[in-house]
Amino acid sequence: MATSDASTHDPVTSVRIGAGQGFYGDTADGAVDVARHGDVRYICFDALAELTMAILQKDRMRNPEGGYTRDLPVFMRRLLPLARESGIRLITNAGGMNPLGAAAAVRAVARELGMGDLRVGVVTGDDLTSRLDELTAAGAALRNADTGEAFETVRSRVVFAVAYLGAAPIVEALARGADVVVTGRVADASLFVAPMVHELGWTFDDYDRIAAGVVLGHLMECSGQATGGNYSGDWWNVPDLDRVGYPVCEMRADGSALLTKPAGTGGRVTVDTVKEQLLYEVLDPRSYLNPDVVADFTSVRLDDVAPDTVLVSGVRGAPRPQTLKLIAGYLDGWMGTAMLGYSWPDAEAKARRAAELIDRLAHRAGLEPLETLVEVVGIDSLHGDAAPPQDANEVTLRVAARFATEEEAARFPRVAMPLALNGPPFIGGAGGPGGPRALLGVWPAAIARELVEPGVTVDVRPAGAAS
Amino acid sequence: MSARVRLADIAQARSGDKGDLANVALFAPTDAMYEAFRREVTRDRVRQHFGRFVKGEVDRYEVPNVRALNFVLHQALDGGAARSLRSDPLGKSYGSLLLRMEIDVDEGELAGMGKDLGAPSGPKFGPAPHGADGRSPRP
Numbered sequence: 072m073a074t075s076d077a078s079t080h081d082p083v084t085s086v087r088i089g090a091g092q093g094f095y096g097d098t099a100d101g102a103v104d105v106a107r108h109g110d111v112r113y114i115c116f117d118a119l120a121e122l123t124m125a126i127l128q129k130d131r132m133r134n135p136e137g138g139y140t141r142d143l144p145v146f147m148r149r150l151l152p153l154a155r156e157s158g159i160r161l162i163t164n165a166g167g168m169n170p171l172g173a174a175a176a177v178r179a180v181a182r183e184l185g186m187g188d189l190r191v192g193v194v195t196g197d198d199l200t201s202r203l204d205e206l207t208a209a210g211a212a213l214r215n216a217d218t219g220e221a222f223e224t225v226r227s228r229v230v231f232a233v234a235y236l237g238a239a240p241i242v243e244a245l246a247r248g249a250d251v252v253v254t255g256r257v258a259d260a261s262l263f264v265a266p267m268v269h270e271l272g273w274t275f276d277d278y279d280r281i282a283a284g285v286v287l288g289h290l291m292e293c294s295g296q297a298t299g300g301n302y303s304g305d306w307w308n309v310p311d312l313d314r315v316g317y318p319v320c321e322m323r324a325d326g327s328a329l330l331t332k333p334a335g336t337g338g339r340v341t342v343d344t345v346k347e348q349l350l351y352e353v354l355d356p357r358s359y360l361n362p363d364v365v366a367d368f369t370s371v372r373l374d375d376v377a378p379d380t381v382l383v384s385g386v387r388g389a390p391r392p393q394t395l396k397l398i399a400g401y402l403d404g405w406m407g408t409a410m411l412g413y414s415w416p417d418a419e420a421k422a423r424r425a426a427e428l429i430d431r432l433a434h435r436a437g438l439e440p441l442e443t444l445v446e447v448v449g450i451d452s453l454h455g456d457a458a459p460p461q462d463a464n465e466v467t468l469r470v471a472a473r474f475a476t477e478e479e480a481a482r483f484p485r486v487a488m489p490l491a492l493n494g495p496p497f498i499g500g501a502g503g504p505g506g507p508r509a510l511l512g513v514w515p516a517a518i519a520r521e522l523v524e525p526g527v528t529v530d531v532r533p534a535g536a537a538s
Numbered sequence: 539m540s541a542r543v544r545l546a547d548i549a550q551a552r553s554g555d556k557g558d559l560a561n562v563a564l565f566a567p568t569d570a571m572y573e574a575f576r577r578e579v580t581r582d583r584v585r586q587h588f589g590r591f592v593k594g595e596v597d598r599y600e601v602p603n604v605r606a607l608n609f610v611l612h613q614a615l616d617g618g619a620a621r622s623l624r625s626d627p628l629g630k631s632y633g634s635l636l637l638r639m640e641i642d643v644d645e646g647e648l649a650g651m652g653k654d655l656g657a658p659s660g661p662k663f664g665p666a667p668h669g670a671d672g673r674s675p676r677p
Contacts, residue, residue, distance in 0.1 A: 120619075121555070121556070121557060121618065121619060121620070122619040122620050122627070122628070125619075125620035126620075217557060217558060217559060217612065217613075301552065301630075302550075303550045303551050303552060303633060303634075303637070304550050305674075305676070307674065307676065307677050308674055342604075343550065343565075346550075346565060346604040346606070347550060347551075347552040347563065347565065348552070349604060350552065350561070350563035350601065350604070350606055350608050351552055351554045351561075351563070352554035352555065352556055352561060353554075353561055353563070353608060354556065354559065354561060354597075354599075354608075354610050355597075355599055355610075356599050356601045356608055357599070368601065369600075369601050369602065369603055370603070371603055371604075372603060373603075373604065398557070400620065403617065403621050406623060442623070443623075444616075444623040444624065446624070446625055448625060452624070452625045452626065453625075453626055453631040453634070453635070454631070454634070454635045454638065455588070455589055455590055455591045455635070456588075456589025456590055456591070457587055457588070457589060457635055457638050469625055471623035471624075471625075472623075473623060510617075510620065510621045511620040511621060512617055512618060512620070512621040513557045513558075513618040513619070513620060513621070515556075515557045
């Protein structure tokens with residue numbers, strides 16, 4: 072691994088960066104292939120999503136030591152030896168709601184592996200949960216960015232709030248020689264922008280290049296989704312998705328980049344697979360907001376230039392937004408789920424009758440859901456009103472109900488159990504109780520930079536040192 | 539002469555979530571078909587097509603560099619992924635829902651689509667395991 076002399080180095084003309092993770096629960100195999108066969112200097116791991124922050128906050132509420140992704144040590148055990156061997160630095164936002172805990176876990180793995188000199192950097196300051204009163208007193212309105220609703224409508228139920236940080240703190244950690252950088256809620260694409268800035272000598276007012284970095288980061292942050300996974304074209308021809316190659320980019324100093332994947336892996340990298348990812352989770356493509364820049368996704372040019380290689384060029388950017396994005400999570404009840412499978416004939420009709428019976432059974436048991444959703448899986452759960460009528464061979468009834476309390480949500484699936492003997496005929500197939508599960512609403516808002524950025528800290532220290 | 543085509547037979551799509559918003563990107567295979575999509579796949583039609591799933595407005599953005607229309611569906615995920623009661627809380631299947639739509643196109647717009655209508659514009663590189671165009675037909 073690179074020794075800790077990285078603070079003084081000359082910009083290079085290009086840097087190769089790989090993607091190692093697309094979500095919490097992803098396999099480490101993709102990252103291992105990138106480390107072994109990707110010829111990269113950096114691997115960036117995006118473990119977070121809005122849903123993931125909610126999951127990690129639930130973990131932290133159960134255990135103050137938790138709140139980072141539990142598989143982080145698994146990734147580190149597999150990646151640290153390879154990274155050291157090949158001089159690869161690792162950047163991850165797996166810290167989630169507890170980056171300090173995550174960094175401690177990384178240091179523990181490093182010590183286990185006899186790598187006490189591994190320098191671990193950690194970025195904090197994104198977690199605003201304990202500062203909310205101070206921030207609102209300082210003038211942060213935190214209105215819902217979608218609906219305009221006032222924050223007071225959910226304030227008493229808020230269990231976490233985080234701001235999306237940009238690449239700068241990671242760049243600082245790299246400049247201070249970190250071999251591994253652990254963060255909380257840094258924007259997905261910014262994990263990838265940081266090593267580009269660090270290596271290529273870019274400055275943050277070089278909007279087109281920073282925007283190019285954001286585009287490449289955006290393309291890579293969902294691992295196999297850019298390289299043939301979830302591809303809606305001729306998916307049946309995409310080879311070996313069991314070992315899909317995770318994205319690797321060669322970013323050049325001028326902001327153009329080649330997007331490819333490690334040799335010998337499955338999947339496909341073409342304009343057709345890459346363009347789907349370009350617009351994934353994008354709102355206004357002319358104005359993609361990142362903490363460091365506003366990228367114009369309509370300026371992106373994609374060209375097939377070699378097998379499994381796409382040239383990404385032409386990206387234009389504009390000055391960064393005035394504010395940072397913030398999301399807060401608030402408690403919004405508990406969900407319980409009852410599921411029953413029915414077979415032909417009249418499979419759908421039986422499921423709908425059973426749903427009516429469950430409704431009455433719940434009422435008689437004293438359960439009054441705040442809301443109930445009936446889905447007939449196999450008929451309409453995914454396409455709703457657009458699904459055509461059909462005489463299905465088998466369906467699964469799924470009744471999900473929301474309650475004020477965990478106790479009610481736990482009791483709800485049990486009221487459906489008598490239908491195994493007492494309901495419509497020919498029950499079978501997938502089924503069973505689900506929940507109780509805490510429901511968290513996500514509250515998107517904007518917050519002034521000056522309320523967040525002074526609180527951002529970067530700490531870099533060897534694994535062997537007392538933590 | 540006009541023809542009715544189903545988007546699933548000619549287009550690509552991908553969908554994702556942002557809070558209670560979902561986006562659905564629809565990709566046209568040719569320039570002519572992109573123009574047909576601009577004409578036919580309006581925000582009002584998409585709003586109607588999604589029915590009860592979408593409680594708010596639908597925005598449409600044009601992305602000509604990748605021949606795409608990007609639809610943003612408001613109040614479309616039952617309160618958002620961690621709050622939703624649905625079995626697809628992230629709206630991952632919304633792309634396929636949009637591909638169910640049928641539109642009217644003329645013969646000129648169908649030009650260059652290939653005889654099975656379904657083959658997206660292929661890569662210029664890579665292995666050719668099946669058939670002359672390197673692709674096997676839809677299974």
